Amino acid sequence: MGDLRGARAQRLPGLLRVRTRWAAEPLDLLRELRKLKPAVVHFSGHGAQSAVGERLPGQSFGHGVFFQGADGRARFVSTGALDETFGAAGASVKLVVLNACYTEVQAQALLTHVDCVVGIGGSIHDDAARNFAIGFYGGLGERESVATAYQQGRAAISLEGLHDGDRPQLKVRHGVDATQLILAGDPRANTTVERTTAAPSHRSSVDIGILTIRDDEFHAVLSVLPNRAGVFTGSKREYTLRQADAGNGEQYMVAVLRQAEQGGGETLDAARDLIDDLAPKLVLVVGIAGALPSDDVKLGDVVLSTSLHEFTLDASKTGQDTTYAAPAGRLNKALAAVVADLAFKKDDLGDWTSDLPPQPSVSWTRRGQLYGPAVWQRGLRAKLKHHYGESSTPRMPVYVAGPIASSDRLVRDPALLFPWVATARNILAIDMESGGVFRAARERCPMLAIRGISEIVGLKRADAWTKYACASAAAFTRTFLRMRPVPIGLSLMMERPQ
Structure with missing residues (x-):
């Protein structure tokens, strides 16, 4: 609608x-x-x-x-x-x-x-x-x-x-005159407009809703938002409340929710419940994601969603490759402007990585560490050498903004990504949940995915990088809120996703 x-x-x-x-x-x-x-x-x-x-x-x-x-x-x-x-x-x-x-x-x-x-x-x-x-x-x-x-x-x-x-x-319909059919009531005949169910008092106090999927994501967010504000029990779920720095000495009220299990269906329900219970002005999906081999994105970097491509509908014919319908959902324009402006506010962002732990090591030369088609492994090996080889220059995580692919499938086979890339180019990250949040939030409030890269598809996953990526995404989230992406006490008018 x-x-x-x-x-x-x-x-x-x-x-x-x-x-x-x-x-x-x-x-x-x-x-x-x-x-x-x-x-x-x-x-x-x-x-x-x-x-x-x-x-x-x-x-x-x-x-x-x-x-x-x-x-x-x-x-x-x-x-x-x-x-x-x-x-x-x-x-x-x-x-x-x-x-x-x-x-x-x-x-x-x-x-x-x-x-x-x-x-x-x-x-x-x-x-x-x-x-x-x-x-x-x-x-x-x-x-x-x-x-x-x-x-x-x-x-x-x-x-x-x-x-x-x-x-x-x-x-x-036959016998109906559409030129005489008027459906709006006459305001002069009834000056009392029915109200929907009154919003509970807590709704107006929550500015930001943060949805996490994993336990390590949840605790990483809580660790960077230490100012406790209690716990709220909604119609179906329990929310941990925190205060977050919104700049200029003001505070956001933030509700953090950990959903029960992974997958787009559960995420859709969790996001619906969060919005129904709390009516936040912005919903953030904070946690980890996978990435494609890239010159620009490496492990520990943070990806902000400028658009979301959902790969949940596929159609295949005998003898033909599988194709996907991947409708793109774009950011609310006001929120997109905030994300775009970050590039000009590096001084305001400061060193958001200062509290991160040391970066884990990266190895890809041992047998079994790379997987997937040979052509994928060759490209991945070149990207890894670019980021982590002897001649590379180490760097701290950076944030990048770009498209995120979301699917209800856990991507472990690089070959699955070939038709995805053909359908939606320039994908930076892949997750299982952002699409569900986008569908629940569309036009009710803005949403943004903030994803720390915990693995590169084709490289065997390392638990140490999962923990690091959780911390990286949470640290950037704290800094992002200081940029005041939505006004305190006001709501944004949503636009239809393109």
Whole structure:
């Protein structure tokens, strides 16, 4: 539902109450239709002409949409399943907006139960989808009819110079006049707007949420944030509270959470719970990651995510290489500007490595220390010699900003990375959790991954470097917070990920 961001930011005289459900799972649709009895249902995500994944008995594939599965993977929901769901629980719904590619067939099917449905016959760019939502819901909020708001949504695409061939199409049920269908309430008839459940008092006091996955990551973060502020027990999880230096003599309130186990699905749930319980202004994923062989990144360095590529959907055909759909999620623009400005604030950052322990040694010449295809080992050997050979110049860790790849697979085979690199170039680090946090946090609050490099794919992992990378990521996190990435007491307006 990310492309509702602009619509929610407008001050509208008509009464439109927007309830969002992030990274929704299939059963969430049925549950919320029963609970909220909405007049409008807006879907923003991915549509499909055919399913990717396991076919269930009795399920008819052809067209559908993707929801979030309980395991963090994309879950295909067929047109037939959507039709059955709205038939069973969608009596209150007057309008459905399928603001996703390849949803015209789904829109036509839903007309059996819904007066008006917006769908898209082909593909549509994210910018065009967002602009349509801004124009369309702006019109609805001004108490324009569905037909007029639809025209305003299409005009919003044109005004930005966007020329998508397949624009949203409005479909109207037989016997319904969309020019007379007005969905926003009249503010003169009801001046009391319903509030959502009141936020607990602790929510406003937490500025930063930090999510860690491993026990050593958790304790490394606590060691650099020694000012204790108690423990808070949320709806499902317990958070360790710390105060952190925010510069100019002020303090952030930080909540640190260690999730129960590794993997994108658990991370998605943990990040959801953290945001629901505490409403932080920024979520950081702090810990370790692997890296590809590189001239620029070595063990102990810290990678800040400028974008996230999720490698969780793959499609392969007999006789062909596996390919991946790796949608890129980019930083919130305000946070991206903070990260970019770090390059000009080296004096302010200071020597953030001063408290780190001595760096472990690196060895790669013994039998069994390198693994993977021969071509990978040759390239890795050259990079290791560049960083750690006799003629190399030792250096302390540095931070770099760039793309991070996230997958629910534990990468131990370098050959797995070949199609990844072909899909998303310039990847600096690889982890299993950042993608889940990004999906949970999108448009609810900014998020950033801060990853210490604990291993290079193709080089046998050393426990000493795991410990060092935990300390490196935590040390940079402390320094990053001193740069005050988000204001104390204010929230950032999120943008739809590109």
